[in-house]
Amino acid sequence: MTLNRRDFLKISGAGAASTLVAGCASHSAGPAAATANPKVVVVGAGFGGATCAKYLRMWGPNIEVTLIEPNDKFVSCPLSNWVLGGIKTMDDITQSYDNLPKHGIKMVKDWVVVIDTKSRIVQTKGGAAFSYDRLVLAPGVEIRTDFVKGYKEAEAAGKVVHAWKGGPQTALLRKQLESMPDGGVFVMSVPTAPYRCPPGPYERACLVASYFKKAKPKSKIILLDGNPDVASKPALFKGAWKELYAGMIDYRPNNAPYAVNGDTMTVSTEFDDVKGDVLNVVPKQRAGEICEMAGVRNDSDGTWCAVNLLTFESTTVPNVHVLGDSVLSNLPKSGHMATNHAKVCASAIVELFAGRKPDPIPVVANTCYSAVSDNSAGYVANVFRFEAGKGYVTQPDGGATSKGEEINFVYAEAWALNIWSDMLS
Numbered sequence: 001m002t003l004n005r006r007d008f009l010k011i012s013g014a015g016a017a018s019t020l021v022a023g024c025a026s027h028s029a030g031p032a033a034a035t036a037n038p039k040v041v042v043v044g045a046g047f048g049g050a051t052c053a054k055y056l057r058m059w060g061p062n063i064e065v066t067l068i069e070p071n072d073k074f075v076s077c078p079l080s081n082w083v084l085g086g087i088k089t090m091d092d093i094t095q096s097y098d099n100l101p102k103h104g105i106k107m108v109k110d111w112v113v114v115i116d117t118k119s120r121i122v123q124t125k126g127g128a129a130f131s132y133d134r135l136v137l138a139p140g141v142e143i144r145t146d147f148v149k150g151y152k153e154a155e156a157a158g159k160v161v162h163a164w165k166g167g168p169q170t171a172l173l174r175k176q177l178e179s180m181p182d183g184g185v186f187v188m189s190v191p192t193a194p195y196r197c198p199p200g201p202y203e204r205a206c207l208v209a210s211y212f213k214k215a216k217p218k219s220k221i222i223l224l225d226g227n228p229d230v231a232s233k234p235a236l237f238k239g240a241w242k243e244l245y246a247g248m249i250d251y252r253p254n255n256a257p258y259a260v261n262g263d264t265m266t267v268s269t270e271f272d273d274v275k276g277d278v279l280n281v282v283p284k285q286r287a288g289e290i291c292e293m294a295g296v297r298n299d300s301d302g303t304w305c306a307v308n309l310l311t312f313e314s315t316t317v318p319n320v321h322v323l324g325d326s327v328l329s330n331l332p333k334s335g336h337m338a339t340n341h342a343k344v345c346a347s348a349i350v351e352l353f354a355g356r357k358p359d360p361i362p363v364v365a366n367t368c369y370s371a372v373s374d375n376s377a378g379y380v381a382n383v384f385r386f387e388a389g390k391g392y393v394t395q396p397d398g399g400a401t402s403k404g405e406e407i408n409f410v411y412a413e414a415w416a417l418n419i420w421s422d423m424l425s
């Protein structure tokens with residue numbers, strides 16, 4: 001079902017009389033003169049960018065929307081662990097962008113390499129330039145391979161991958177797992193929080209273990225976690241490791257890798273040098289590179305982007321909005337949440353161009369399924385309501401499962417099909 005803007009605003013509480021929160025309202029959160037034939041450039045056609053571009057056109061048919069993305073097709077991170085577990089193929093998680101132009105979105109296949117926020121111009125590697133009234137940045141995360149000594153060399157030699165962006169590294173890692181001998185060791189790591197998809201690494205450990213159990217039962221997984229404990233759904237994952245994969249997963253908390261050696265196939269932490277046959281080290285992360293270019297990677301250590309959470313406009317650079325994983329907030333870094341950022345932002349931009357105030361009390365939600373085997377999954381689901389002076393407050397009715405169930409495995413796939421359709425159909 002497609003939500004029209006009136007339905008969305010009803011759900012998200014628009015229309016309630018309220019003034020904007022001091023300290024949260026930024027440059028353009030208040031009413032102003034309407035903008036005729038406004039132009040929005042959206043950078044990145046992942047969960048946040050594609051959804052925002054589509055809903056901008058649906059809710060603001062007078063807005064000219066240009067969406068810039070280098071990839072031919074969308075490859076989903078959600079369900080990419082299912083590819084590693086041999087449950088899905090790369091084709092299953094690859095979706096076309098062909099429907100987006102049907103909404104009147106101008107799609108440009110290119111990289112953004114220059115952003116001039118004073119002149120409001122974006123330039124691409126291919127040499128094209130686009131002016132904007134408002135710019136939306138949804139570039140996902142930059143993986144800090146520079147934080148792990150030897151990573152770049154080992155990655156270039158195909159000896160280590162993160163596979164934390166859906167695409168060629170997902171396919172390569174699956175191939176390496178298939179080629180690994182029975183009795184081999186798979187070493188993977190979890191970055192220190194905050195990072196993209198907190199349950200993702202633990203789901204990955206479960207699905208690789210599920211594959212090993214069937215195809216290479218003598219094999220082992222060493223899971224090096226930079227965090228002091230399982231960072232998401234601990235009961236679900238620890239229960240699965242004990243009940244389904246006893247003796248197969250060696251979980252080591254507080255073990256962030258600081259070096260990788262592709263020649264000796266070794267990962268080093270402050271406690272140990274760990275040898276493996278397949279190395280999957282996921283380094284720490286920060287907001288995508290273009291956020292630095294636009295001057296919006298503006299938190300105290302230049303890692304994430306602080307935004308006005310009613311409009312997703314940068315707190316420091318006017319007319320630049322940031323969505324998805326790049327945003328600094330208490331909300332989870334998930335695809336589901338990126339699509340919710342996108343709808344709140346699209347609605348706010350439509351209001352601002354019309355000279356009206358954006359919705360003062362939006363509501364966003366997150367649902368995240370994690371498979372723990374090839375036929376069972378658990379979930380976490382939460383609703384967050386914006387409250388003046390507090391930001392997004394978790395509502396009481398959310399929850400998480402502590403055990404994998406078959407019905408949630410079915411729902412997990414349905415969730416993915418629905419969200420891909422919402423973004424891209």
Ligand SMILES: Cc1cc2nc3c(=O)[nH]c(=O)nc-3n(C[C@H](O)[C@H](O)[C@H](O)COP(=O)(O)OP(=O)(O)OC[C@H]3O[C@@H](n4cnc5c(N)ncnc54)[C@H](O)[C@@H]3O)c2cc1C
Binds near residue numbers: 046111141288369
């Ligand atoms: C293994 C794994 C499992 C996951 N499972 C789930 C799940 O079950 N549920 C869930 O909700 N989330 C899940 N996630 C998290 C989810 O994938 C991310 O939170 C989501 O992709 C964030 O959306 P985004 O729009 O911020 O970034 P992305 O979806 O990564 O999109 C960013 C886009 O920007 C483009 N881009 C970057 N720089 C430029 C540039 N300079 N010029 C032009 N384009 C650019 C990129 O090519 C990319 O297409 C998972 C993640 C992983 C790694």
